[in-house]
Amino acid sequence: MLTACNPNVEQNSGSGTAPMDRGGGDSSNELVQPVVVGQFGPRFDACQATGVVRGVSGELPVRAAPFDQARQRDTLANGELVFVCNRSHDQSWLAIIYTGNGDISDACGVSVPVASRREYDGPCLSGWVSSAFIQLRAVR
Structure with missing residues (x-):
């Protein structure tokens, strides 16, 4: 059977992130794509960069997946710091991990x-934000 004829098949974006999943929320159409850490293997930090929110007028939505239609989980304000763990295939979204208090912490892990590439399940918050509003920082 051709997959193009099957409405239940999801196309992987090829971004190296986990395949898109339909979340268990109230809507069966909820877009969810977990943040994945360890993309570069066990010799590198789980997330390779940090960033700071810049240029937002108001608040920057944190979404459950790298799509405008994905559920908004939270918001961030200018000056808040985040760990940057991955990006979408088109580089317009960044997968982030953050504390919720505006700073970054080693406690996020x-x-x-x-040891291996996996979905983030640590104590901090995670989601996807527009890359246009994150200024990457090489060192924290």
Whole structure:
């Protein structure tokens, strides 16, 4: 059977992130794509960069997947710091991990290597934001 004829088949974006999943929320159409850490293997930090929110007028939505239609999980304000773990295939979205208090913390567990690539399940918050409003920082 051709997959193009099957409405239940999701196309992987090829971004190296986990395949898109339909979440268990109230709507069966909820877009969810977990943040994945450890993209570069066990010799590198789980997330390779940090960033700061810049140029937002108001608040920057944090979404459940790298799509405007995905559920908004939270918001960030200018000056808040985040860990940057991955990006969408078209580079318009960044997968982030953040504390919720505007700063970054070693307690998130992503500034050290992890044994293998996996969905983030640590104590901090995670989601996807527009890359246009994150200024990357090489060192924290």
